[in-house]
Amino acid sequence: MGSAGFDSEHEQFRDLVRQFVAREIVPHQQRWEEAGIVDRSLYLAAGKQGVIGFNVPEEFGGGGVDDFRYNAIVTGELARATSGPPALSLHNDIVAPYFIRLATPEQKKRWLPGFASGELIGAIAMSEPGAGSDLAGIRTSAVRDGDDWIVSGTKTFISSGINADLVIVVARTDPAAGHKGFSLLVVERDMPGFTRGRKLDKIGQRAQDTAELFFDEVRVPAANVLGEVGRGFYHLMHNLPDERLSIAVAGVTGARTVFDATLEYAKQRTAFGQPIGTFQHNRFLLAEMDTELDIAETFIDACLAQSARGELTAERAAKAKWWVTELHKRVVDACVQLHGGYGYILEYPVASAYRDVRITTIYGGTTEIMKEIIGKSLGV
Template identity: 55%
Template sequence: MERGLYTEEHEQFRSVVREFVTREVQPHLDEWDERQCTGRDVWLAAGKQGVIGLTAPEEFGGPGLNDWRFRNVVYEELMRVGAASLASSFSLQDDILGPYVADMGTPEQKQRWLPGMAAGELIMAVAMTEPGTGSDLKGVRTHAKRAPGGWILNGAKTFISSGQQADLVCVVTKTDPAGGTDAFSLLVVEAGMPGFSRGRNLKKVGLWAQDTSELSFSDVFVPDENLLGVEGAGFRQLMKHLPLERLAIAAGAVASASAALDWTVAYVKERCAFGQPLGGFQNTQFALADMAADIEAARSLLDRCIMAHNAGTFTTVDAATVKLFTTEVQARVVDKCVQLHGGYGYMLEYPIARAYLDARVQRIYGGANEIQRQIIGRSLTGLR
């Protein structure tokens, strides 16, 4: 089917991204997986090539592209080669932290952080999850007390993506012990601040090349100028930006499923069994047909949501719907693709095996899919 999402300008940008991926990403995938970290070089190369920092305003070193279709092109090209770890890391910077700073930051904060983020020179992480909270952000125990000129921060975070490499960490913390949803603020901790330490680089099922850490804060002094947004409004600020995070997860899901299907079609046309290509068997063709239909439906929903985001009409329920549906499709498709690869699908030298491992977290982070179902259900019934 004719997709109709992209213009010639988007396709020209795709050629730039594809060249970057071929030169700077694809040759290093095995190396990054082995060391469980991408390192800095690819971030700097992405900054020079204009692959990251797309929405950063021009006065802060970016192109100021508010058309999210350009970001989707980056997803598609990274997922095409199985670079899910890097896609996730870049998304954290471009779809979560960059918009945080651009939307909530003071002019001084924007000038201090955005140019480096757009250039790939500064990596930022967000520290929400704690050992006992998961998707329940209201259960955050990390706390900060007022001190002359700033805050004294104490607490621990876990599952923090880019935690080992991050130069800046946006910490979700309780600043009012007696408050409810108005109890939370966002404090930006900088690498090297006394009392800030990083734990081990966590070993995960998938996304091996994305460093993921435990972080701890012991009497860390955070100056007032590192308060991001409004004191006490942290929870509302997070909720405002969650739809874009979920759209980004959905984009990764569709791009991953599409790449998995492409790899599998190529495989079953070449692999022979019982005297004929696997692709000639009715079971194979039926499985491919089901996957193609699933992906087409997911892509159509994603495209509608991308255009809604561009138009400023993308809602929390839209975000929950697209995140839920596309990640469930991704899980089904990647699983079927592994099955059609047979024993080779279980070998990590094949990209489908990596995609299978990388896909599992998609239904967990950004708010577990059970949370998405609850959001959608409440919108239908009006009951809480």
Template identity: 60%
Template sequence: MQRDVFTSDHDAFRRTVRTFLAKEVAPHYDAWERAGIVSRDAWRAAGRQGLLGLAVDEAYGGGGADDYRFSAVLAEEWSRAGARGFAVPLHNDVIGPYLTSLATEEQKRRWLPGFCSGELITAVAMTEPGAGSDLQGIRTTATDQGDHWLLNGAKTFISNGHLADLVLVVARTRPEGGARGLSLLAVERGTPGFERGRNLDKIGQHAQDTAELFFQDVRVPKDNLLGRLHGGFGHLMDHLPQERLTIAVGAAAAAERLVEITTAYVREREAFGRPLAALQHIRFEIAEMATECAVTRAFTDRCIAAHAAGGLDGTEAAMAKWWATELHKRVADRCLQLHGGYGYMREYPVARAFTDGRILTIYGGTTEIMKEIIGRSLLADRRATDEKGTP
């Protein structure tokens, strides 16, 4: 069905993404799952196909597409393919905007060509063992040493933690000011004192290398400050709506795909001498999920259009993230149930979707944080962001 938010150019791009996923990702994904990491060759293949740096200016090797709808197409197809462990949407839509909007000309020339070719893989390091959504709790420090910053601290749950060649680290550059004393520092692979811990043992997204990062007296050049000094909190808040919308878009697409898979399954699977689809309860389950997905799609499409036009606000992004990810959680659970024992087998897509998708209501801001953002906005409660540093 044609969706009004997309044009024929976006449809053509969708076909390109699907072809890439079928040829370069699907045949290797099980091996990446077993290895706990995606091959760097796959990142370079994505770069050659023009799937990295969609919004980066062509002068730096990017796609030059100042149109979020292309990113939305990629996020949808990545999710439909069950390729969440290959963190291209994170690279493009979460980290990319920091580099394109905050980097100096010298930084852009240094980092963006590799970002677009797949030679330079990125990560953002915000979460710490004792600090998640509450940025005021960040303890990683960067002390001004004149010609460099001296970085000390630890981060955890960092996607692309082992693969990353460039990590954007949220660090405290002044002790006072709570969340307003934070800055973004770009730490490059091989910098002395920068160490990576174990590849964390997750219940899902096994192909995604999620790691602990440690910084002990790491000398970060002054030229690696990204954006304004002590302006890290504001930069994070500016870019969170797109991150949350991308998560929502992927979640909605993945839920739709699960309903498609399950609809086909109940048509074929027989119980008591007839297809499961002949049972009224099964038809009601499919009807409810399909309707919920259609309603969610209408809202996320509206948000995609608004963001492409520069008009998406943080409250609507939070609404989309909360609703779409919670929908995915419900749909994955119900679809697995309808598959019966087969749904519990990892060879079935519904099983992987069940475990891979569980994190969606947590990362990018938990469902509870999303509700808090929405409630504050609707009730005009302006207290907490400045005081607590909660996104």
């Protein structure tokens, strides 16, 4: 990526983030993967350096930067350093916009300073055991009781579910109202009835804690409703394009990183007396991947420029998300093959990338759901 209008300030921020990642993440990544969770101190360090919270208004301790290209820089540098990075982009790209755009002045004063500093870690709870991409299948309910809402239900596959202090829960507040019956409620750590289940043992992305969450008649104050009651579905639809663009940014950066490493490997590794990259099949394969990555990078740059102008549509973001994640998966698979047996050894980054990439065509909306969104926009 490079033609999305990045200026000198963006590049200074990129240098800051790259140094932060090298200093605060890379040395600890293996330990975090083995533990299945990052140290909470990472968020505090990220807040201190402005790697998180830069999009929070200055009056609440943030950087006051409303420009998704800064988000893309953090996401890209994380993807460049490791194929399964900590969930800082979840904090910046997915959770932060809900608080920034929807919170009342009182809620912003209560939550945003800690969110920007890294003292409060956020998560959003949409998926359930019986409802993933189909949000209409959500069964978690919230029933009004005086000045409170009583929340009951189960969520699963929740990123940062163990570490989270503030969980935005998608719940049905009016079972008879269809898409107009959902609301967003913020459940805070240690509210009675809110418990965390097991930390899920995943194939990849192991440094990101993912958990089951249980809500047993949790009494949530009405002051913790985020946005408008009954408008939860619409709030989700408004925020999902940037979430999907973030996934696409990580995908294209991750794919390019693996490709670059594989190209160097293909120049150095010999078989039958010559570098493996010089065999016509391998040379063609490398040429195809480089071409497809150039095309993907150009498209993502265009999407980032649209996002900066407030013009990114849900359909455009869906195209970016499905195409890039499927390309990422194909590139990593081909690069493992080019590495031969070494591609299956975890000390080689291509092996961990193979393990980590598989989820990307599923989370944030599956490839099939992305195609549904695009198809409906075409009137078919």
